[in-house]
Amino acid sequence: MIKLKIRNMRIVGRDLMSSTARKKVILGLWSLMWCVVFLLTCLRTGAVMFHHVALDYNEGWNALLAGWGIGVGGHQLYSSETGFIFNNYPPLSFFIFGWVIKLGGDAIIVGRIISCLSIILSSIIMQRLINIMTRSALSGWAGSLIFLATMNTAFYNYFGMNDPQWLAQCLMLVGVYVLFSSGRVSFVWWRLLLSVLFIVLGGFTKHNLVALPSALCVWMFFLDKKKAFLWASMLVICLGIGFSICYQAYGMSFFHDVFSHKRTVRLGRIVHGVKALLLMVGIVVSGIGVAIYYRKKIRIHDNIVFALLFLMFALFFGLMGSMGAGVDYNSMFDVLVAGTLLCGIGLATLLNDARCGGVMSYMCATMSLSLMFLVPIRGVSFYHDIVSIHEKEASWAENIRLMQAHKDDTLCTDMALCYWAHATYPVDMFNLAEALKVGGGPYPVQAFIMNHKVAFVQLYGAPDAYRTKSTYFDGWLQKAGYRPVFTGQGHMLLLSYKPL
Numbered sequence: 001m002i003k004l005k006i007r008n009m010r011i012v013g014r015d016l017m018s019s020t021a022r023k024k025v026i027l028g029l030w031s032l033m034w035c036v037v038f039l040l041t042c043l044r045t046g047a048v049m050f051h052h053v054a055l056d057y058n059e060g061w062n063a064l065l066a067g068w069g070i071g072v073g074g075h076q077l078y079s080s081e082t083g084f085i086f087n088n089y090p091p092l093s094f095f096i097f098g099w100v101i102k103l104g105g106d107a108i109i110v111g112r113i114i115s116c117l118s119i120i121l122s123s124i125i126m127q128r129l130i131n132i133m134t135r136s137a138l139s140g141w142a143g144s145l146i147f148l149a150t151m152n153t154a155f156y157n158y159f160g161m162n163d164p165q166w167l168a169q170c171l172m173l174v175g176v177y178v179l180f181s182s183g184r185v186s187f188v189w190w191r192l193l194l195s196v197l198f199i200v201l202g203g204f205t206k207h208n209l210v211a212l213p214s215a216l217c218v219w220m221f222f223l224d225k226k227k228a229f230l231w232a233s234m235l236v237i238c239l240g241i242g243f244s245i246c247y248q249a250y251g252m253s254f255f256h257d258v259f260s261h262k263r264t265v266r267l268g269r270i271v272h273g274v275k276a277l278l279l280m281v282g283i284v285v286s287g288i289g290v291a292i293y294y295r296k297k298i299r300i301h302d303n304i305v306f307a308l309l310f311l312m313f314a315l316f317f318g319l320m321g322s323m324g325a326g327v328d329y330n331s332m333f334d335v336l337v338a339g340t341l342l343c344g345i346g347l348a349t350l351l352n353d354a355r356c357g358g359v360m361s362y363m364c365a366t367m368s369l370s371l372m373f374l375v376p377i378r379g380v381s382f383y384h385d386i387v388s389i390h391e392k393e394a395s396w397a398e399n400i401r402l403m404q405a406h407k408d409d410t411l412c413t414d415m416a417l418c419y420w421a422h423a424t425y426p427v428d429m430f431n432l433a434e435a436l437k438v439g440g441g442p443y444p445v446q447a448f449i450m451n452h453k454v455a456f457v458q459l460y461g462a463p464d465a466y467r468t469k470s471t472y473f474d475g476w477l478q479k480a481g482y483r484p485v486f487t488g489q490g491h492m493l494l495l496s497y498k499p500l
Contacts (some may be wrong), residue, residue, distance in 0.1 A: 003045045005342040008245065017121055018353070020351060023351050026360055026364065027138055027351070028370075030364045034146050035149075036372070037147050037154055038149045041156065041378070043157070043382070044382035044385055045156075046384055046387055047386045048389050049095060049160040051279035051392070052420055053396050054395065055162075057430065059161060060417065060418055062089075062093070062094075063107040063162060063415075064109045064415060064426055065094050066094045066097035066099060066111075069094030070099065072101060072102075077250065078253040080257045080431075081309055081443065081444075082444050083427075083445035084425070084428065085428045086432065087257050087258070090204040090206070090246075091188070091204070091246065091250075092201065092205045099113075105492070108162045108416065108420075109162075111163070112162050113160075115158070115166055116159060118162050118167045122169055122173055122337070123145075123148050125174060126143060127344075128177060128180075129176065129180055129344075130143050130144075130348065132168070132180045132184070133348075135348070138307065139348035139351060146283065146368070146371075147340040150336065150371060153378045154280060155329060155330075156378065158330060162203050165330050168203070168205075168206035168209055169209065169333060171198050171199070172203075172212045175198035175213075176216060178185075178191050179191055179192075181374070185232070187220070187223075189400070195417065196231060199212070199235065200242060202442070208317075208331070210317055211313035211316075212310060213235065215313045216310075217232055219234075222305065246369055255349050257444065258439070261431075262431075262438045263431070263438070264324075264437050265325070270323050272329065273322030273329075275317075276332040276335075277332060277335065281370055282366050283340060285369075286366045286367045287338075287339045288348030289346075289363070290349065291304060291308055292498075293359075294349060310341065313334075314332075314334035316332070316398070318331045318334060326430060346363065380408075395490050396417075396489070397493050400485075402488050406456050407422055408424045409455045409458065410455070410456040411425045411448070412427065413450070416493075427445060432469075432473065436470055446476055447477045449477065450479065452480060455496055457494070457496075458494055458495075460490065461491055463493060476494060482483050485499060
């Protein structure tokens, strides 16, 4: 009888080992597939990021403000009252990229490189966090690779775009990592302080990233109320110091521009957040599904609770933020990060559970759901981007040369064109239009146009059918007598109140 039991135990042990090994093979091959996909998508990134072709409106906006942050151009960093440039970002990223300009570099190109590196570093931090939380390096790599593949397919515009979004996300993740980097969560005072410092640095890079610190504070409260209070106190003190520095440097203009930024808000715009959510629906559904599957085993102190709290806060703040005009799908990036952490923890749990051999395959398939449809579509558009980049650059080069010839006498509305041509008078058309919609003004830029302070105004459109984002601005141009006098590349127009 004893020998029979021992033999049965050996058989069960072999079955368990073979089941675990089989799941590891499935997960390893699945991870390798998305690693290859990510590397292929990087071909497009590398082909376009080093050219003087704007990838997004915000690229030039960030670059111009970076120059202003270090005194280049003679403008104040926070000067929305003029109506030229509206700045609702904290100052840290502008100082970082401003020094690039001071050293003679191109803030847009360097910003794209830093964006790529920030996303890759964020994926590595997530891999390390999942590994520390679960003791499964494979699950960590699986999560980080599906994250990278998603970023450079579903949200490829932000992979290699000059924007501080992922620099801020990366700093926030470092703030979490320092609490776990000892191999387990640790709340010693110096780790708490480091965590706070990195999170505050992230907040002063991009101010709307509140989901992660909110989730971390609540989870710490579940684990240790005293340490949670200490962490929150440190956070308040560091924020106070940061705000004091900003007040000394910029006065009340900083608080007015960042926290009273004028824009329209509509409930219907929440659909943009939902669209972004659909692009990562497989990751979110898989993470929540595993949490529900193991709900009876989850305890309040478990690491998965932090990931669930993070996801909950990210969904709330992301969908609320998406209602504002001009808010892109970046408002939902916290959802992607939280979903990645949740999926990594779930994959590790499935690897160690012999009862659910087939569930691993289903989870991998579900996580891949959005990408399976996106990859072939993006493949076609990426190929077009690669083969057309030189033609686009030639068109941009001609417009830049034209703008440089009139840089001191032109009101420039394309932020990247303004930056590369060193235009003296850039105007932020999107934010100006939003401010005018909600009753802002009057702004000095109106008198600037009406009094013919510049000979030219740069716009896009057909000579007989052009308009900006603002009917008010169009009206100013018409009253001041500005009419198309020159057509550049890519439907660029120069308007003037006097014939050439």
